[in-house]
Amino acid sequence: MILYFSATGNGKYIAEQIAAETDDKAISIVDCIREGKYLFKDEKILGVITPTYFWRLPRIVTEFLEKLTIENCRYTFLLVSYGTSTGQIGTMAKEILKRKGQKFDAYYSVIMPDTWTPIFNLSNKERVEQWLNKGKAQLKTVIEDIKSNKRGDFIKNKLPKFVAALPSAFMYTAERKTKNLSVNKDLCIGCKLCEKKCPVGAIIMEGNHPVWKDEECEMCLGCLHRCPKFAISYGSGRSNKHGQYKNPYTKI
Numbered sequence: 001m002i003l004y005f006s007a008t009g010n011g012k013y014i015a016e017q018i019a020a021e022t023d024d025k026a027i028s029i030v031d032c033i034r035e036g037k038y039l040f041k042d043e044k045i046l047g048v049i050t051p052t053y054f055w056r057l058p059r060i061v062t063e064f065l066e067k068l069t070i071e072n073c074r075y076t077f078l079l080v081s082y083g084t085s086t087g088q089i090g091t092m093a094k095e096i097l098k099r100k101g102q103k104f105d106a107y108y109s110v111i112m113p114d115t116w117t118p119i120f121n122l123s124n125k126e127r128v129e130q131w132l133n134k135g136k137a138q139l140k141t142v143i144e145d146i147k148s149n150k151r152g153d154f155i156k157n158k159l160p161k162f163v164a165a166l167p168s169a170f171m172y173t174a175e176r177k178t179k180n181l182s183v184n185k186d187l188c189i190g191c192k193l194c195e196k197k198c199p200v201g202a203i204i205m206e207g208n209h210p211v212w213k214d215e216e217c218e219m220c221l222g223c224l225h226r227c228p229k230f231a232i233s234y235g236s237g238r239s240n241k242h243g244q245y246k247n248p249y250t251k252i
């Protein structure tokens with residue numbers, strides 16, 4: 001069973017590739033949470049795939065791992081997708097599982113286009129393609145390692161704990177405020193996609209436009225990247241110049 005949290009498709013694509021190569025299933029962590037499914041038993045493989053947010057685990061994945069129980073699974077792994085640095089995400093996951101007397105057999109990473117477009121510019125198609133090609137090559141190796149049940153920590157581009165841990169917690173808390181998100185009502189066509197797809201139900205429609213009803217969300221940027229009219233911005237609007245992104249090899 002390959003479990004994934006994915007806002008813009010990188011993790012979903014990775015999960016689907018691994019599932020296809022290992023004759024297994026890819027399932028969304030959001031669906032598991034909605035169904036209250038936290039126990040995984042007698043699986044041939046149990047993999048958890050997550051994006052890196054501010055050098056750490058997204059809040060929703062942290063909460064999922066805190067509730068996760070793995071019983072009698074033959075091979076387990078965590079795979080993180082990232083754009084620039086994985087920071088301390090692997091250590092964070094290890095510590096959560098250790099507190100419960102559990103562990104993953106292996107920790108992997110795969111680079112993918114960085115969807116934090118308040119900073120990174122994904123409007124250049126060639127650059128995005130180069131990023132994707134690098135990721136596809138890494139994924140190929142990781143899949144071979146998973147098939148041979150390799151054990152160990154193979155996460156790349158980490159940062160030391162003293163550099164990453166505190167600033168990343170502080171940054172994620174600040175950047176996760178929904179007041180950072182806004183809609184351009186002139187562009188919005190009221191299609192409700194943002195409301196329907198938000199993994200934590202943070203959006204409601206009011207007067208045919210989205211309103212962020214919760215003070216905080218995951219800040220996955222799924223609403224910004226998936227909007228058919230690119231009507232959603234982050235912060236002062238720098239994200240508007242940096243394009244939208246969805247992984248081209250899957251549907252999200």
Ligand SMILES: Cc1cc2nc3c(=O)[nH]c(=O)nc-3n(C[C@H](O)[C@H](O)[C@H](O)COP(=O)(O)O)c2cc1C
Pocket residue numbers: 005006007008009010011012050051052053054055056081082083084085086087112113114115116218219220221247
């Ligand atoms: C809120 C947010 C924070 C991010 N922080 C990091 C980070 O600290 N390091 C990094 O390498 N990539 C970071 N990224 C990029 C994502 O981890 C990366 O693009 C990932 O592949 C997205 O996966 P998805 O398409 O499955 O959602 C961030 C993206 C978002 C939306």
Ligand code: SF4
Pocket residue numbers: 183187188189190191192193194195208209210226227228229230231232
């Ligand atoms: S997805 Fe975009 S166009 Fe559709 S309702 Fe949301 S903001 Fe408006």
Ligand code: SF4
Pocket residue numbers: 007197198199200201202203212217218219220221222223224
């Ligand atoms: S409001 Fe947008 S950024 Fe926040 S969790 Fe929902 S889809 Fe992601």
